[in-house]
Amino acid sequence: MRFVHDILPQRVRFAAGAAAESLAAEIGLLGGERVMVIAAPSQKDLAERITAGLPVAVHHDDVTMHVPVDTAERARTVAAAHEADVVVSIGGGSATGLAKAVALSSALPIVAVPTTYAGSEATPMWGLTEGSVKTTGTDPKVLPRAIVYDAALTLGLPVELSVASGLNALAHCVDSLWAPRTDPLDQALALEGARALRVGLPQVVARPDGLEGREQALYGAYLAAAAFASAGSGLHHKICHVLGGMFNLPHAQTHAVVLPHVLAFNAPFVPEAERRLAVALDAPTADEGLARLRGRLRAPRSLRDLGMPSDGIARAAEAVVAAAPEGNPRPVTPQAVTALIEAAWEGADPR
Known part of the structure; x- marks a missing residue:
């Protein structure tokens, strides 16, 4: 048996019903003072609930499947305009993917709060779509620093x-x-x-x-x-x-x-x-x-x-x-x- 295996630098918090508490702890460890929250409109109430009390600078809901390049550019502009120092993604792979697009150009740390089983939150892989072509890549900058898993957040997933x-x-x-x-x-x-x-x-x-x-x-x-x-x-x-x-x-x-x-x-x-x-x-x-x-x-x-x-x-x-x-x-x-x-x-x- 002969192989080389890299262990990714990432913390995982897994606890049902503890999303708000776990997220607050991670923002505190990162020293976040101006948080950008990325969540689709369908996740608006959830996002506001679990980020209440955090230093949120902006809620961003322009989330699109497969992360079109123009959608990514708009999110990057919003992050820069609000001087975000941490990005929190709440939702499925589209929200996580958009947070990664922001981090790809800014190296901002991400805390991911998944509400599906997409898995993007645990990888350093990113994807952007332009026209009908999806380009993917790997970059350590886009790996979320931490994941907050709360099975209660998936109860609303049909x-x-x-x-x-x-x-x-x-x-x-x-x-x-x-x-x-x-x-x-x-x-x-x-x-x-x-x-x-x-x-x-x-x-x-x-x-x-x-x-x-x-x-x-x-x-x-x-x-x-x-x-x-x-x-x-x-x-x-x-x-x-x-x-x-x-x-x-x-x-x-x-x-x-x-x-x-x-x-x-x-x-x-x-x-x-x-x-x-x-x-x-x-x-x-x-x-x-x-x-x-x-x-x-x-x-x-x-x-x-x-x-x-x-x-x-x-x-x-x-x-x-x-x-x-x-x-x-x-x-x-x-x-x-x-x-x-x-x-x-x-x-x-x-x-």
């Missing part, structure tokens, strides 16, 4: 979105098993994350108002993101970034649809990782475990239902082949990728 967001987290686990920089520690985190998501997400569906399932899902989502942050972006995420940027598809739902197809594509070429994932999913095979879980969750099935046009398949396949990571377990050919995207578009069983 079941359908919880399922999509949770499967997005599971995609982090799966991709981390064979991503470019994967190592045994990444794989251990990913497998435990997969187990927790397999346990937690059905509980969220069965009891949306229960904390136990929400906590398990949030715990699994963090482990998934921590593994992904170290292992890097594999084929699944390259596909979803291309599709999301090219067709403006909803982020989590796209991941939920594409995941079983990428698993079926790669798993036969990594039998040991597939066997361990099957155990985490409590099934004879990883494919069967994922299929069972998706059935229990009534997961989204097709890219067509998400609004992707059929005439975009060939264009997307070409872009995926160009962006495919080195070292994918199976050769990424135009024919194979086209077949994969076609099956995901139709909602067919994975091939």
